[in-house]
Amino acid sequence: MKRIVLILMMAVLSLSAATETELQRAYAKEFAFLKAQKEMLQQRLSQVKKEDAARISSAKKEIASLQNDVLVKTQTSDRLGEQLFRSQQNAENISDDTALLESVALQGQSSLAPYGIKLAIDKNDYPATLNQLFAETLKLSRDLSSVNVTEGSFYLKDGTEQKGKLVKVGNIATYGVAEGVSGVLVPAGGDKLKLWDAPASAATATALAAGQMPASLEIFVYENVSKEVEDKADKGVMDVIESGGIIGWVIVVMGLFALLLVVLRGFFLSGAASKTLPVAKETLVELQSKGVEATLNFLKTRKGAAARVMKATVRNLDRDREHVEDIVAEAIMHESERLDRYGSAIMVVAAVAPLLGLLGTVTGMIATFDIITEFGTGDPKLLSGGISIALVTTELGLIVAIPLLLLGNMLNGWAERIKDGMEQSALHLINEYNKQK
Amino acid sequence: MQPALHNLFDQFLVYMQSGGFVMWPLFVLVIVLWYALGYRFHAIKRGSQKSVRVLIRKFDSGKREVPRGLIDGAIVDALQIVNEGYRGTIGRELIEDAFFPYYQELKKYRKTVNTIVMVSPLIGLLGTVAGMIETFDSLGSMTLYSQGGGIAGGISQALFTTQLGLVVAVPGLVVGRLIDRRSKIMELELEQIKDIVCSEEEGK
Numbered sequence: 001m002k003r004i005v006l007i008l009m010m011a012v013l014s015l016s017a018a019t020e021t022e023l024q025r026a027y028a029k030e031f032a033f034l035k036a037q038k039e040m041l042q043q044r045l046s047q048v049k050k051e052d053a054a055r056i057s058s059a060k061k062e063i064a065s066l067q068n069d070v071l072v073k074t075q076t077s078d079r080l081g082e083q084l085f086r087s088q089q090n091a092e093n094i095s096d097d098t099a100l101l102e103s104v105a106l107q108g109q110s111s112l113a114p115y116g117i118k119l120a121i122d123k124n125d126y127p128a129t130l131n132q133l134f135a136e137t138l139k140l141s142r143d144l145s146s147v148n149v150t151e152g153s154f155y156l157k158d159g160t161e162q163k164g165k166l167v168k169v170g171n172i173a174t175y176g177v178a179e180g181v182s183g184v185l186v187p188a189g190g191d192k193l194k195l196w197d198a199p200a201s202a203a204t205a206t207a208l209a210a211g212q213m214p215a216s217l218e219i220f221v222y223e224n225v226s227k228e229v230e231d232k233a234d235k236g237v238m239d240v241i242e243s244g245g246i247i248g249w250v251i252v253v254m255g256l257f258a259l260l261l262v263v264l265r266g267f268f269l270s271g272a273a274s275k276t277l278p279v280a281k282e283t284l285v286e287l288q289s290k291g292v293e294a295t296l297n298f299l300k301t302r303k304g305a306a307a308r309v310m311k312a313t314v315r316n317l318d319r320d321r322e323h324v325e326d327i328v329a330e331a332i333m334h335e336s337e338r339l340d341r342y343g344s345a346i347m348v349v350a351a352v353a354p355l356l357g358l359l360g361t362v363t364g365m366i367a368t369f370d371i372i373t374e375f376g377t378g379d380p381k382l383l384s385g386g387i388s389i390a391l392v393t394t395e396l397g398l399i400v401a402i403p404l405l406l407l408g409n410m411l412n413g414w415a416e417r418i419k420d421g422m423e424q425s426a427l428h429l430i431n432e433y434n435k436q437k
Numbered sequence: 438m439q440p441a442l443h444n445l446f447d448q449f450l451v452y453m454q455s456g457g458f459v460m461w462p463l464f465v466l467v468i469v470l471w472y473a474l475g476y477r478f479h480a481i482k483r484g485s486q487k488s489v490r491v492l493i494r495k496f497d498s499g500k501r502e503v504p505r506g507l508i509d510g511a512i513v514d515a516l517q518i519v520n521e522g523y524r525g526t527i528g529r530e531l532i533e534d535a536f537f538p539y540y541q542e543l544k545k546y547r548k549t550v551n552t553i554v555m556v557s558p559l560i561g562l563l564g565t566v567a568g569m570i571e572t573f574d575s576l577g578s579m580t581l582y583s584q585g586g587g588i589a590g591g592i593s594q595a596l597f598t599t600q601l602g603l604v605v606a607v608p609g610l611v612v613g614r615l616i617d618r619r620s621k622i623m624e625l626e627l628e629q630i631k632d633i634v635c636s637e638e639e640g641k
Contacts, residue, residue: 321526354559384573391570398563405556413548417541424537431534434527 101126108133115140144171149209154178154185155194166193167208172221175205182206184218187225196220244392247360251353251393255400258349261342262407269414272339276306276418280425283310284432292317305335306422313426317433328426332419339415343408350404357397364390455590456597457571459564463557463601470553470609473546477616480542481623484509489629511539511627515634529635536627543620550613554606561602568595 105126109119117136122129152166154176164178166185174185174193184201188194201218208214241248279302286295292314299311312331316324368386375382453460484506485492495501496512504510514535523531572591 321530384576388570388573391566391573395563395566395570398559398566402556402559402563405559406552409548409552420537420541424534427530428534428537431527431531435523435531 098126101130105129105133108137112136112140146170147208155188155192156181157195157197165209167205169208169219173219175201175208177205177209182209184220186220187222191225193225240392241396243389244360244396245363245389247356247363247393248396251356251360251396251400254349254353254356255396255404258346258400258404261346262404262411265342265346265411266407268341269339269411269418272305273414273418273421275302275304276421276425279304279306279310280421280429283314283425284429287314287429287433288436305338305418306425309335309422309426310429313429317430321430321434324430325427328423328430332422332426335422336415336419339418343412343415346404346408346411350401350408353400353404354394354397357394357401360393360397361390364393452597455593456601457564457567457594459560459567459598460601463560463564463598463605466553466557466560467605470550470557470605473549473553474609474612474616477546477550477620478612480507480545481616481620482506483623489626490633493630493633507539507542508623508626508630511536511630512634515630519634525635529631532631532634536631539627540624543624547617547620550609550616554609554613557605557609558602561599561606564598564602565595568592568598 102121102123105119105121109121112119112133117140119129119133119136147170148168150166150168151163153161153163154166154174156162162176162178162181164176164182167175167177169175176182176185176193176195181195182202182205184196184198184205185193186196198218198220201220204214204216204218241252244251283295283299286298290298295314296311299307299314309328309331313324313328316327319327364386367389368383371382371386377383453464456463482505484504485501485508487495489508489512492501492509492512493516496509496516501509502513504513515532518531518535519528568591570591571594572588575588575591
């Protein structure tokens with residue numbers, strides 16, 4: 001195997017030695033060709049570079065001139081745009097002003113219409129229209145701010161129409177003067193006027209009609225004559241209670257009941273109080289002069305709480321001191337059942353009445369809010385109805401509670417004093433008896 | 438001087454009228470309240486300012502004889518009973534008997550004052566409610582500017598009554614409490630007199 005490789009190598013070496021010169025020549029030829037080509041290419045390259053540089057510089061110049069051009073044109077466009085915007089704004093302002101003028105003119109027209117002044121709106125000459133409007137308004141306001149006397153008619157309280165003089169104080173108040181009746185007038189609806197229930201205003205009306213200025217003005221100021229003003233009806237007690245609803249009635253009935261109890265208790269107490277001191281004194285005199293048996297007989301003829309306490313005391317006079325005191329205390333406790341009768345019931349009513357009033361208030365407020373959800377807040381009359389119901393119950397509650405608190409406390413104090421007095425008299429009796437012994 | 442006084446009275450009348458119907462009851466209550474307070478203040482005069490022990494010794498030894506106040510009077514009464522020869526339990530009972538008017542004097546009008554102090558803010562509230570009713574009524578009947586009433590009248594009524602109610606109640610409460618405190622102290626002193634007089638006599 002080694003031998004074969006060696007032979008092959010030898011063969012190759014011998015072959016290469018034979019072709020070396022041929023190869024060198026071929027390489028030299030090729031090299032010369034390539035060199036020539038390289039030079040040619042380098043020449044062309046430098047030429048191309050020169051051409052390019054020239055082209056680039058010319059293009060740059062062109063770009064610069066174009067940019068200048070663009071700048072100039074942009075500036076022009078900006079200026080024009082601004083001018084356009086301004087003129088647009090001006091146009092808008094003018095249309096706004098026109099609308100404003102028109103609305104002022106229309107407003108003036110409609111405001112003056114009720115006073116019989118017609119105003120023509122000239123759409124091409126607003127200044128003239130406005131001048132006319134202001135002139136008319138000035139004249140009207142001078143008319144309205146003075147006191148005028150005109151012939152006219154107004155309604156009386158009973159509904160009959162009465163002809164007479166109308167003294168108009170501007171456009172906010174009117175007095176009517178006719179034979180026999182005169183006074184301040186209020187709107188009756190539909191541009192009519194009626195007599196208001198204010199007797200003192202008659203003097204004002206006649207004085208104004210005669211051109212004098214009274215010292216004090218009885219006046220009713222109204223906004224316009226188309227809306228009727230209701231007469232304020234004098235509210236009776238029943239109406240007030242009625243407007244409080246069921247809770248109002250409950251409070252009133254409770255209050256009346258408690259008042260009855262107060263009267264009854266006052267009656268009891270005055271009976272007991274008037275007897276206590278005289279009975280005690282007489283018993284003492286009797287005991288000191290005649291002895292226990294006679295006193296007991298005397299007490300049997302007497303009636304009332306004080307007499308019963310005295311009887312219990314005298315009967316047990318000879319027992320020991322603490323025992324007698326217990327008996328006296330027990331006897332007074334027994335009587336206090338009668339003396340304290342209704343006391344707590346009265347105080348309970350006095351405490352509950354304001355609470356019921358509060359309940360009525362809450363109920364009324366709920367009703368008010370129900371009305372608001374149903375009809376909205378537009379009509380103050382609807383709202384004020386509910387609110388005044390709410391307040392009426394509070395008022396009734398307080399009206400019931402305050403006198404009951406006062407009277408109930410007074411009666412309690414009175415009962416306390418009577419009991420103290422009875423105890424004192426009984427103990428005094430015992431002391432005097434023991435002193436005598 | 439006279440016209441100024443007259444003016445003041447007129448202002449007072451205007452004030453009372455602008456408050457509506459609850460002002461006069463309230464005014465009467467003020468007078469009753471201050472009468473009661475004045476009575477109590479006068480009634481609970483102690484007399485000599487020294488302590489009860491010192492006073493008893495003085496009256497007992499005859500250095501002082503004329504009582505100048507409630508406590509002095511009580512001491513004189515107690516000593517009189519003791520000197521009459523009633524001692525021990527009986528003496529104590531007799532003294533208690535004799536002190537009854539003093540206790541009653543100390544308690545007099547206490548309840549009246551407390552009741553008025555309690556009630557007058559309620560009356561003010563009543564006036565407030567009445568004023569609010571008037572306001573809402575005039576809203577309802579559209580008589581907003583009518584004379585002697587309307588919205589402004591109702592609101593001023595509401596405010597004036599509350600104001601007067603509080604003006605009545607607050608000083609009444611403060612002064613009433615002060616007097617209450619003094620009367621409680623004096624009740625304790627009456628007890629002390631009883632104890633001292635009886636125990637000293639038993640010790641003799």
